[in-house]
Amino acid sequence: MSEQLALLVADVFEAAGLLRKMGEGVAAAEGQTQARWQLLSVVSEEPLTVARAARRLGIARQGVQRVANDLVREDLAGFHPNPDHRGSPLLTLTPLGRTTLERITDRASAIHQVLSADIATADIAAARSLLHRLIDEVHRYEEQAADG
Incomplete structure (x- = not known):
């Protein structure tokens, strides 16, 4: 049984790598990276602090902060006051960010249709x-x- 689990884990890693590579291509077609796509997606559900977004994504806060700053610079997202914690603003999508996310998501959905056919x-x-x-x-x- 443990040998089968080891093989499954290897398969999951292989699939994740292939899907990550494909995701980079999908995001790049809209001038973005997969990291930006993931952060746009996670804050599209609700405004989040960088720390909370990092926890949801399972990655380091510093990396998310860098990506968040890039999104803000490109007017894809903005920082807004957090009523619960003055020192941790909330990251939210701008209209341009929402449109960009929708375009990336539409591209991904079309690919998912092909993959799952x-x-x-x-x-x-x-x-x-x-x-x-x-x-x-x-x-x-x-x-x-x-x-x-």
Whole structure:
């Protein structure tokens, strides 16, 4: 069983690398990077502090701050006062940022249609379910390791 899990992990890493490379191309077609795309996407749901956006993305706050500053410089996002914490402004999309995100998302959706054309919806759902179970197990393992 552990050998099969090791092979699955290797497959996930390979898929992630391929999808990241494809994502860079999708974002580049709109003059952006995948890092900018991810940050635009995460703050499109709700305004977030840089620290909270970094936690949601699972990456270092300093890297997110650099990308956020780039987005602000290009008028794709803006910093606004945070009523809960004066020293941590909220990053929000500008109208141009929202339009840019929509264009990138439309490109990605078209590619997803092609990629999934010959894969049954039930197979995609089963793969997602398995990955979520694995993610939950990793979280559980990390919690136990931290406790013990």
